[in-house]
Amino acid sequence: MPLTDKCLYWLGKDAPQASFFEQVGIVGTVADLPDVWGGILCINVDDPKEQNDTLKDMFSHPKFWSWSVYVGHDTPYSECLSDGVFNEKLAYEQWQNTKVKLSKITDRSKMEPLVGWLGINRHRRIKPVKLVESLSVYRYPIIEALYPELFSSYRFIVSETKREMLEAETLVDRIRVCKQCNGGHLNYVEVCPNCKSIDIDVQTSLHCFTCGHVGEQQSFLRRGKLECPKCITQLRHIGVDYDRPLETHICHNCSHLFVEADTISHCLSCEAQTEISELIVQKIYQLKLGQLGEYVYQHGKMLQAPELSIKGKVDAGYFENILLWLNKVALRHDEEHLLLSMHLPRLEEYSSLYGDSKLFALLDQITNRLNGLFRDTDICCQYKQDLLLVLMPKTKLSTMPVLQDKIEKLTQLIEEDLFTLHVSAFKIPDPTLNDSVKVWLAETVGSIYGSR
Ligand SMILES: [Zn+2]
Ligand SMILES: [Zn+2]
Numbered sequence: 196m197p198l199t200d201k202c203l204y205w206l207g208k209d210a211p212q213a214s215f216f217e218q219v220g221i222v223g224t225v226a227d228l229p230d231v232w233g234g235i236l237c238i239n240v241d242d243p244k245e246q247n248d249t250l251k252d253m254f255s256h257p258k259f260w261s262w263s264v265y266v267g268h269d270t271p272y273s274e275c276l277s278d279g280v281f282n283e284k285l286a287y288e289q290w291q292n293t294k295v296k297l298s299k300i301t302d303r304s305k306m307e308p309l310v311g312w313l314g315i316n317r318h319r320r321i322k323p324v325k326l327v328e329s330l331s332v333y334r335y336p337i338i339e340a341l342y343p344e345l346f347s348s349y350r351f352i353v354s355e356t357k358r359e360m361l362e363a364e365t366l367v368d369r370i371r372v373c374k375q376c377n378g379g380h381l382n383y384v385e386v387c388p389n390c391k392s393i394d395i396d397v398q399t400s401l402h403c404f405t406c407g408h409v410g411e412q413q414s415f416l417r418r419g420k421l422e423c424p425k426c427i428t429q430l431r432h433i434g435v436d437y438d439r440p441l442e443t444h445i446c447h448n449c450s451h452l453f454v455e456a457d458t459i460s461h462c463l464s465c466e467a468q469t470e471i472s473e474l475i476v477q478k479i480y481q482l483k484l485g486q487l488g489e490y491v492y493q494h495g496k497m498l499q500a501p502e503l504s505i506k507g508k509v510d511a512g513y514f515e516n517i518l519l520w521l522n523k524v525a526l527r528h529d530e531e532h533l534l535l536s537m538h539l540p541r542l543e544e545y546s547s548l549y550g551d552s553k554l555f556a557l558l559d560q561i562t563n564r565l566n567g568l569f570r571d572t573d574i575c576c577q578y579k580q581d582l583l584l585v586l587m588p589k590t591k592l593s594t595m596p597v598l599q600d601k602i603e604k605l606t607q608l609i610e611e612d613l614f615t616l617h618v619s620a621f622k623i624p625d626p627t628l629n630d631s632v633k634v635w636l637a638e639t640v641g642s643i644y645g646s647r
C-alpha cells in the first residue's frame with residue numbers, strides 16, 4: 196500500500212496511469228483506505244447504487260470529511276457528496292488547494308465535520324436530492340452521511356440555518372408535507388363540501404321555474420323535448436321557463452349539489468386526511484457555510500464569551516465550567532445559588548404530531564416568554580434537546596415557589612394544548628459536584644427524567 200501524500204486512491208475499475216500524482220493506490224473497499232487526513236479517492240464503479248453506498252459509507256467514518264472524493268459517473272446523489280467527475284488535472288489542482296486550507300486548521304480532530312468539509316473546499320455546497328422512494332422526498336445526503344444518528348436532516352438544516360451555522364443560498368423547491376408523519380407523498384382529492392365524500396361527479400342540472408325542481412338535465416328529456424319530470428311543464432325558453440343552476444357538481448353520498456368541490460390532502464404514507472391549509476410547507480434550499488459557521492471554521496470552536504442570558508444561551512461545555520467554578524466560589528464564600536431545570540417532556544411527540552416547523556415555532560414562543568423572566572446575570576443552557584438549565588447566581592432555594600408560580604403563569608400563555616413544562620430546582624453549592632461536574636450533571640439530569 197503506497198503511503199506517500201501524493202497518492203491517488205482508486206476504488207473500482209480502469210485505474211489510470213497517473214501523470215500528476217506520484218502513485219495510484221488500488222483499494223477494494225473504503226475500509227482499505229489509510230487513516231490519514233486530506234487524502235484523495237476516486238470511485239469508479241458501474242452500479243450507481245454501489246457508488247452511492249460507497250460514498251455514504253466513506254463519510255460516516257471520521258476524518259474523511261477532509262478527503263477529496265471524485266466519481267467515475269455523476270448521479271444526483273453523488274453530486275451531493277463528491278467533488279465531481281474525475282479529471283486528473285482538475286482533481287489534482289483542487290486537491291492541492293484543499294490541502295493548503297486543511298494545513299491551516301490547527302486541531303483537525305476537533306473540527307465539526309460538516310464545517311470542515313464545507314470550509315476546506317469552497318466549491319462545496321449542501322445540496323438536497325429528490326428521492327421519490329423516501330418518505331420526506333427531499334433529503335440531504337451529506338448531512339445523513341456525516342450525522343447518521345440524526346432523525347431528520349431537514350430539522351437539522353432548519354436549526355443550523357437559524358443559528359447561522361449555515362446559510363441558504365438557492366431555493367430548490369417548496370413542498371408540502373403531512374403534518375402527522377412529515378411525509379411528502381400526498382394525494383390531493385376533491386370532496387363534497389357537505390359530507391367530505393370523494394364520491395362526487397360533474398353534473399349539468401336544470402332548474403324548473405314553475406315548480407322549482409332541480410335535477411339532472413337527462414331527466415328533463417321527454418320525447419326529444421324538455422319537460423319537468425315533476426310538474427310536467429314544457430320548458431321552452433331558457434331564462435323564462437328554466438335555467439341552469441351554478442351548482443355543477445353532485446355528491447352521490449349525500450345528494451348535495453354544489454358549485455365548487457373542496458380539496459383535501461390524503462397522505463399516502465400514514466393515511467391522514469388534512470385540509471390543504473394545514474399542511475406543513477417546507478422550503479428546500481441549497482446551502483453554504485453561514486456567519487457562525489465561518490467563525491467556527493476559522494477559530495475551531497464556538498464563540499468564547501457568549502451573552503449570559505437566554506438570548507445568547509451558552510453551550511454545554513461552557514455551562515459545565517461555569518457551574519463548577521460557581522460551586523467552588525459558593526463553597527469558599529458560603530454563598531447560595533440556584534440551578535433551575537425546565538424539562539419539556541413532550542417535545543418529541545409534539546414534533547411527530549405537528550412537524551418540525553411547528554416545533555421550532557413553539558420553541559421560539561417558549562424562548563420569548565422565558566426571556567422576560569430571567570436576569571442578565573442568569574446563565575441559560577439548552578443542555579438536552581428537551582431540557583433547559585438555568586444557573587441563577589445569588590438566588591436561594593426558598594425563592595423557588597415564587598419563581599415556579601411565575602413560570603407557570605408564563606407557560607399558561609403558550610397556546611398549545613400539548614405543551615407541558617416541568618420545573619425543578621437544585622441548590623448550589625453541592626460538595627459532590629467538585630468531583631466531576633459531568634457525572635453530577637448526568638445524575639441530576641437522570642433524576643429529572645426519572646421523576647416523570
Ligand atoms: Zn356529500
Ligand atoms: Zn317543474
Ligand SMILES: [Zn+2]
Pocket residue numbers: 373374375376377378462463464465466467
Ligand atoms: Zn402522513
